[in-house]
Amino acid sequence: MISKENWEEFFEGYYIYKCAVATKNHFYFVLLEFVEQNDTAPRKRLISIVLADDDQEILCAEYDAEYFDLARLTSVKHPEQQAVMVALDGDVAVMNSEYSGFEDSIPRGKPGSPLATSATAVASIDGYAYVVGAWRSVCRRIAPGQWETLADHSLPAPEKNKFGRANQGFNVIAGFSASDMYAGGGEGDLWHYDGERWSQCQLPTNMYIETICCAGDGCVYVGLQSGSIMKGRHLKWDLIHKGNMTLPFQDMAWLQNRVWCTSDYGIWTIENGKLIEPALSAEVRACAGNLSVGDGVMLIAGMYGATVFDGSRWTPLCSALQ
Incomplete structure (x- = not known):
């Protein structure tokens, strides 16, 4: 667990807004400041933490309230290992275990x-950062600031x-590789990229696409509004779960032969085509x-x-309840 001293210095007064894994003992976090009034913008922190048996290396960069609105975070390997944080307006910050700084905004x-x-x-695909946006924008970071x-x-x-608006556009991107990617958003607006061209997937729904997981079983899982889930590939898609949740899934990822899903309201897995709520401790569910x-x-x-x-054991890193 992160030491009490480090918790108080770097995390107290903030909550975890986004996270990313660099290695099994190196993690990144975006923190948002707790604010009492809804009309007050929070300050942000980008954290790198490397945990060793007898040491904890933490680097923290802080940003004023007007910067990095609705920041998104991923960990990349190319052109070097680092976190890439992107704001709604295209501003970019990067960090590794020893350095943090700004890059040119995305044009x-x-x-x-x-x-x-x-x-x-x-999102990180084949170790590179990819960004999507409104009006079906898709771009890849090929070098620092480029x-x-x-x-x-x-x-x-x-x-x-x-x-003058569009009911389509991209909210999320995921991929098996750089030549096998899916980007989606809007009212069932899902597209596939084969490394050379895009083709539209005829998703049989007009629900908004919130998350995508390119899973280890070779299937693509698409999280929709209200927690509904579609499963398929290319032109064949099936609704495997009809959701009635207040919030959609915020993230979906593959580990240990199953898809894991989470939102502020809980943690679920998809096993044998069904969404289930696994038996987890209150300490894990609180995260x-x-x-x-x-x-x-x-x-x-x-x-x-x-x-x-790690596939067999849950290890708490930090808790706001400690």
Whole structure:
């Protein structure tokens, strides 16, 4: 567990908003400050923590309230191992165990720019950072401060409705590899990329796409609004769970021959095509919110702390209740 001294210095007064695994003993967190008034923007912290048997190396970068609104986080291997944090407006910060800093924002708003308007998600695929956004924007970070668009002529911009808005656009991206990716959002707006061109998946729903997991069983699991789940690949899709939750799943990931799902309300798994709530301790369930898988471990983190699962044992990292 993170020491009481480190908890008080770096985590107290903040809660875990996003998390990412670098290695089985190196983790990243985005923290948001607790604020008493809803109209007050919180300060943010980006944390790197390396846990060893007899030591804890922590690096913390703090950002004022006006920066990194709705920040998204991932851990990448290329061009070097580090965390990449991307804000809604395309601002970028990076961190490893020894360094933190800003990079040039992702260009947006002009024809051919990596982003049309906003950045809604960031993910690591084949070790590189990919970002998606409104109006079916897709881009990849190829070097520090350099992003290339993947939204070519095979990925048309969505049509505007009578209000000048679109009911399509990307909220999430995931992939088996750089030549086998899925991006989705909007009203059942799901697309597949084979490394050269995009093709639309005819998802039999108009529900909003919230999460995507490219699983180890070769299937793609799509988390929809209200916690509904579709399973399939390319042109064949089936609704395997009809949800009635207040919140959709925030993250879905594959570990130990099953899909894990989480939101602020709990932790679930998908086994044999069915969504179940596994028997977990109250200490583990209290960490519900976000999850990240890497290097053979799964990190679950949320409002009340963080815990790591290595396939056989849950190890608490920190708890707001300690």
